[in-house]
Amino acid sequence: MMRGRFITLEGIDGAGKSSHLHWVARYLRSRGIRVKVTREPGGTPAGERLRRLVLGSRHRLHAETEALLMFAARREHLAKVIVPALEHGVWVVCDRFTDATYAYQSGGSGIAWKKIDALERWVHPGLQPDLTILFDVSPAVGRRRTARKRKLDRFEREQEAYFKRVRSAYLRRARANARRIRVLDAQEGLNQVKKELENILSRFY
Ligand code: TMP
Secondary structure, three states, X not given: OOOOXXXXXXXXXXXXXXXXXXXXXXXXXXXXXXEEEEEOOOOOHHHHHHHHHHHHOOOOOOHHHHHHHHHHHHHHHHHHHHHHHHHOOOEEEEEOOHHHHXXXXXXXXXXXXXXXXXXXXXXXXXXXXXXXXXXXXXXHHHHHHHOOOOOOOOOOOOOHHHHHHHHHHHHHHHHHOOOOEEEEEOOOOHHHHHHHHHHHHHHHO
8 A cells, every 4th residue: 555645734823824724635635635634732632632731831831841742742643643544545634743843942942953853853763744835924924813813822922033933943944854845925815825735736746
């Protein structure tokens, strides 16, 4: 059986990736591909509990605790959901993955890049997404979009300077992984973004 493909969507808060997640899944399904949609942090019962712990905490956790919990949730997610699906020929479309830990915990919160690198090599040696779509918007636009939400989580409450660092870290990841990570200008209108997505996906499979 052919292994499934692993696609991840990334971007700062308010970049619009979550609203396009199901569009991507529908697009692939309409071409006869079996798709599992999932997210990080989360995707398993334990992962969802860790998500609530990190995002819902009234008391801010230490940034390294956050990074370790992200990777703990990820280990579970890989073992129980991602790897079994890929082995069964199912494509996995995941809302965020390890690039987010580089962007947020290293870029945003200042943990050394090499510490995330060590965790990545521990938790998923030899496994990387086949394709990552980075929804790129300026922090000002991201903020405008998240401001419409009633209840903001721990990261959405961060200031613009934080998201500037998160965005730069994402773009640094994209430069270092140019074949895997496609940067999409998510500041465009909805139709233009969909066109661009279609373009990326049709060249991919
Ligand atoms: P989202 O589901 O709206 O994207 O929210 C998830 C939040 O978690 C988002 O603000 C980014 C943050 N996050 C990290 O800080 N590190 C990570 O490794 C992941 C996967 C998410």
